[in-house]
Amino acid sequence: MNRLRSIIFCGLALCGVSLCTSGCQPQPQKNGQINQQDNDISMGKLLAVDDTLLQYHQVSKDNRIEFPKDHLPHEGYRIEWWYITANLITSEGESIGIQWTQFRSALSPPDNLAISPKSIWATNQMFMAHAALTTKTKHYSAEKFSRSHPEFAHVCADPFSIYLENWRWQSKTQQPFPATLSVVEPEFAYQLELNSNAQFQLQGDQGFSVKSADAQVASHYYSQPYIEVTGTITREGKTVSVSGDAWLDREWSSQLLTQSQQGWDWFSIRLNQQQTLMIFRLRGQQPSDNFYSARLMLADGTGRNINSAINPSDIDMQPTLWHSQNNTRYPTAWKIDIHSENIHITTQALNPNSEMPLSTTYWEGPIKINGSHTGEGYMELTGY
Numbered sequence: 001m002n003r004l005r006s007i008i009f010c011g012l013a014l015c016g017v018s019l020c021t022s023g024c025q026p027q028p029q030k031n032g033q034i035n036q037q038d039n040d041i042s043m044g045k046l047l048a049v050d051d052t053l054l055q056y057h058q059v060s061k062d063n064r065i066e067f068p069k070d071h072l073p074h075e076g077y078r079i080e081w082w083y084i085t086a087n088l089i090t091s092e093g094e095s096i097g098i099q100w101t102q103f104r105s106a107l108s109p110p111d112n113l114a115i116s117p118k119s120i121w122a123t124n125q126m127f128m129a130h131a132a133l134t135t136k137t138k139h140y141s142a143e144k145f146s147r148s149h150p151e152f153a154h155v156c157a158d159p160f161s162i163y164l165e166n167w168r169w170q171s172k173t174q175q176p177f178p179a180t181l182s183v184v185e186p187e188f189a190y191q192l193e194l195n196s197n198a199q200f201q202l203q204g205d206q207g208f209s210v211k212s213a214d215a216q217v218a219s220h221y222y223s224q225p226y227i228e229v230t231g232t233i234t235r236e237g238k239t240v241s242v243s244g245d246a247w248l249d250r251e252w253s254s255q256l257l258t259q260s261q262q263g264w265d266w267f268s269i270r271l272n273q274q275q276t277l278m279i280f281r282l283r284g285q286q287p288s289d290n291f292y293s294a295r296l297m298l299a300d301g302t303g304r305n306i307n308s309a310i311n312p313s314d315i316d317m318q319p320t321l322w323h324s325q326n327n328t329r330y331p332t333a334w335k336i337d338i339h340s341e342n343i344h345i346t347t348q349a350l351n352p353n354s355e356m357p358l359s360t361t362y363w364e365g366p367i368k369i370n371g372s373h374t375g376e377g378y379m380e381l382t383g384y
Contacts, residue, residue, distance in 0.1 A: 055110075
């Protein structure tokens with residue numbers, strides 16, 4: 001869940017970016033940072049319903065996910081993302097994590113556009129992209145913004161591609177895989193080959209993923225947790241070969257949190273070669289207000305949902321270690337129990353210093369798994 005899969009993404013307009021309808025260039029605030037006053041507002045307040053948000057398209061159980069069309073943007077919704085993480089091993093045996101996310105944000109409702117058709121620059125759509133590379137001792141991250149325009153940032157249908165300047169996910173067909181993923185920055189870069197023949201997994205009720213106990217907040221959400229990766233990474237001028245496993249999440253909505261929710265703790269976990277687990281906790285103002293949801297996904301395309309609204313005692317997620325970075329404390333180690341599935345695991349961050357100090361700050365990085373299962377995955381922490 002991002003990613004926004006990180007959110008950060010808290011409506012790009014709230015991150016200090018404005019977009020003129022007559023073709024002017026978007027300008028971030030000084031140093032690309034949001035105001036401290038804005039930073040103190042909970043994600044719930046940023047992303048909850050108000051009169052404007054209700055003018056966007058709304059998530060509904062009646063909307064069924066269909067491929068390949070739902071790989072493409074849903075511009076009537078306020079926000080969405082394409083989000084890839086990967087747990088890789090270098091040819092020298094070193095563990096590496098990479099993250100790439102491209103967010104799309106609608107800066108005005110679909111039925112309330114005051115855009116002149118005379119300007120080829122006119123748009124109410126903006127893209128933001130985040131990229132990171134994490135080792136045991138270093139964490140690199142970067143961010144880009146652009147208005148939606150084929151010259152700068154876009155999503156294409158045939159062949160399928162997503163790009164923002166020189167960061168690009170490029171397929172050869174209308175399907176997302178096989179594809180290449182390329183990110184090039186001065187300090188780090190990666191050039192990866194992504195391939196998957198597995199079925200996409202629809203989260204929640206056929207892609208309708210609830211985010212609150214009363215099911216009044218939800219997103220459309222699907223995943224591909226079975227992606228094979230080969231390629232290279234570059235750190236400060238040194239290039240090495242890598243291989244491993246990647247995970248794709250796709251999500252879109254116009255409201256992701258309630259007014260009382262502060263943020264989330266999200267995990268993608270590879271329990272073994274045949275089982276993967278998506279699990280998240282949405283934090284309320286009190287521990288009793290927390291909402292939990294998970295899906296156990298099998299390599300054959302089947303899966304099982306686990307929802308705290310159905311069985312409140314089935315999921316237990318507890319931080320076991322906190323780490324401070326830049327005056328923020330993050331829970332970087334966890335104990336996770338799903339009793340109905342006999343899953344009893346602990347997680348540890350590969351690098352506890354994996355804060356993403358971008359226009360909105362959050363924590364994201366690779367993790368190791370031990371306990372009833374031994375594996376690896378990714379963790380995202382927002383709203384701290």
